[in-house]
Amino acid sequence: xxxxxxxxxxxxxxxxxxxxxxxxxxxxxxxxxxxxxxxxxxxxxxxxxxxxxxxxxxxxxxxxxxxxxxxxxxxxxxxxxxxxxxxxxxxxxxxxxxxxxxxxxxxxxxxxxxxxxxxxxxxxxxxxxxxxxxxxxxxxxxxxxxxxxxxxxxxxxxxxxxxxxxxxxxxxxxxxxxxxxxxxxxxxxxxxxx
Amino acid sequence: xxxxxxxxxxxxxxxxxxxxxxxxxxxxxxxxxxxxxxxxxxxxxxxxxxxxxxxxxxxxxxxxxxxxxxxxxxxxxxxxxxxxxxxxxxxxxxxxxxxxxxxxxxxxxxxxxxxxxxxxxxxxxxxxxxxxxxxxxxxxxxxxxxxxxxxxxxxxxxxxxxxxxxxxxxxxxxxxxxxxxxxxxxxxxxxxxx
DNA sequence: TGTACATCAGTGAACGCGCGTTCACTGATGTAC
DNA sequence: TGTACATCAGTGAACGCGCGTTCACTGATGTAC
Numbered sequence: 001x002x003x004x005x006x007x008x009x010x011x012x013x014x015x016x017x018x019x020x021x022x023x024x025x026x027x028x029x030x031x032x033x034x035x036x037x038x039x040x041x042x043x044x045x046x047x048x049x050x051x052x053x054x055x056x057x058x059x060x061x062x063x064x065x066x067x068x069x070x071x072x073x074x075x076x077x078x079x080x081x082x083x084x085x086x087x088x089x090x091x092x093x094x095x096x097x098x099x100x101x102x103x104x105x106x107x108x109x110x111x112x113x114x115x116x117x118x119x120x121x122x123x124x125x126x127x128x129x130x131x132x133x134x135x136x137x138x139x140x141x142x143x144x145x146x147x148x149x150x151x152x153x154x155x156x157x158x159x160x161x162x163x164x165x166x167x168x169x170x171x172x173x174x175x176x177x178x179x180x181x182x183x184x185x186x187x188x189x190x191x192x193x194x
Numbered sequence: 195x196x197x198x199x200x201x202x203x204x205x206x207x208x209x210x211x212x213x214x215x216x217x218x219x220x221x222x223x224x225x226x227x228x229x230x231x232x233x234x235x236x237x238x239x240x241x242x243x244x245x246x247x248x249x250x251x252x253x254x255x256x257x258x259x260x261x262x263x264x265x266x267x268x269x270x271x272x273x274x275x276x277x278x279x280x281x282x283x284x285x286x287x288x289x290x291x292x293x294x295x296x297x298x299x300x301x302x303x304x305x306x307x308x309x310x311x312x313x314x315x316x317x318x319x320x321x322x323x324x325x326x327x328x329x330x331x332x333x334x335x336x337x338x339x340x341x342x343x344x345x346x347x348x349x350x351x352x353x354x355x356x357x358x359x360x361x362x363x364x365x366x367x368x369x370x371x372x373x374x375x376x377x378x379x380x381x382x383x384x385x386x387x388x
Numbered sequence: 389t390g391t392a393c394a395t396c397a398g399t400g401a402a403c404g405c406g407c408g409t410t411c412a413c414t415g416a417t418g419t420a421c
Numbered sequence: 422t423g424t425a426c427a428t429c430a431g432t433g434a435a436c437g438c439g440c441g442t443t444c445a446c447t448g449a450t451g452t453a454c
Contacts, residue, residue, distance in 0.1 A: 003397050047442090169317055
């Protein structure tokens with residue numbers, strides 16, 4: 001049967017947000033279309049009324065995830081006390097909460113190596129999404145020139161992603177907290193000094 | 195037919211080293227036993243005379259990879275000029291060569307999120323392997339106490355892994371080089387100052 | 389306003405495919421006597 | 422030293438399974454007249 005335009009938009013949205021979470025939680029290769037569609041409450045055959053292919057969904061899910069987490073970071077920065085924006089961003093990124101919730105967290109830490117393995121065409125699209133993310137963070141970055149700020153962001157976020165990713169490997173919650181704490185101190189000192 | 199003990203040891207070794215490379219290049223989920231065995235020159239059925247399961251191979255391959263890259267880092271450190279050991283390690287880790295050869299490179303940057311998704315039992319084994327890696331690097335780390343040195347290593351390597359991993363996402367070779375160069379400067383300044 | 393028709397989101401079954409794993413079998417090597 | 426036998430690495434075929442994708446079909450909704 002036919003459904004209303006609103007109905008379709010709602011399901012499209014559900015598939016996208018479910019995939020964005022599932023990919024980050026399980027990895028793109030381990031997270032199947034069938035599983036995603038089941039969570040949405042549809043049969044997997046219906047998937048192709050919404051997306052061209054799984055690869056297509058993957059890139060859109062990455063886009064969605066980067067948009068949401070980027071927005072989250074901007075919110076954190078904006079609600080921080082005067083001059084503490086970047087510190088707040090770093091502390092949020094390297095929080096225990098972020099480490100324990102990969103499904104709603106940073107794409108870099110959840111899917112980094114997978115992104116690196118994608119064909120160049122896909123990596124170009126992803127690079128553009130990462131660029132947009134950096135652009136949002138730029139206003140909260142110290143530095144004299146625009147280029148200097150960008151360089152710092154290109155260093156800070158991948159570094160933090162690496163720490164977060166490896167903290168997630170640790171089976172010991174206390175150790176994990178300790179690593180994150182030390183990393184927060186370090187990155188705040190190096191990037192948000194003052 | 196039966197084969198000599200030496201013959202078996204050789205094939206075991208071949209499977210392990212081929213898997214260690216293949217997993218890092220393609221990811222553990224995307225790299226099948228069939229593919230690995232074909233590269234070795236055997237049929238996939240023969241795999242189970244050498245390993246209990248794919249999971250078993252995965253952990254052993256990670257162990258092998260960490261051992262080899264750890265040894266490589268120690269070699270780099272030892273052949274560096276007086277007082278330049280850690281600088282040499284950082285420069286090797288964040289080299290273009292390392293970025294372009296994930297198959298022979300650091301497990302963290304190639305498989306990090308995948309490791310984080312493994313069950314606790316597996317993560318405990320991997321944590322022990324990472325601990326052994328850190329232990330090897332320890333002598334080249336500045337710091338007053340053993341704990342201080344360990345803390346620095348736990349921060350430095352995951353951070354570098356994140357940068358390397360994200361540099362690999364960049365489709366532009368020049369941009370990739372630039373990021374790595376800036377990161378080398380940064381980490382040398384912060385960890386191997388002097 | 390009422391009627392006829394086109395649209396198309398979702399279903400359910402099927403497709404070929406590669407996966408990890410199992411198993412009966414082979415036959416040269418290692419071992420026991 | 423020579424013979425009989427056990428071992429077991431590797432083969433090849435098969436297993437069930439879930440994957441991404443396709444497609445004929447359904448039928449309520451949106452559209453045209």
